[in-house]
Amino acid sequence: MLKPPRAFQGQTGSDSLDALAYEAAQETAVALGRIGKRLEMALEALRRHDATSGANRNRDDLVQEAADAAWTLFIQRDHLGLRTDHHLTSTYDIPKDVMARVGVIKRPK
Secondary structure (H helix, E strand, O other): OOOOOOOOOOOOOOHHHHHHHHHHHHHHHHHHHHHHHHHHHHHHHHHHHHHHOOOOOOOOHHHHHHHHHHHHHOOOOOHHOOOHHHHHHOOOOOOOOHHHHHOOOOOOO
């Protein structure tokens, strides 16, 4: 059986429940990482398109793919109670047109 780190041991009074909680936390972290990687790849494809003259792919499709990936990450984080989406736009350097497609538009103050 997988042994959780000491921080998880003794929280529920049962080593098997502690190991299960630890395994669930690991799976959650892996899933968020996978979603974040998908967003990174979509944004990189968009940047490559923008840097290449005469690109053969429709930019609108790339913006939509990046917006879908960003929305998925935001929703998953929100579901987990991680409501700090504002820093994700700078961490991932998400363009304004992608954020507008997600539905997040910053208005001038």
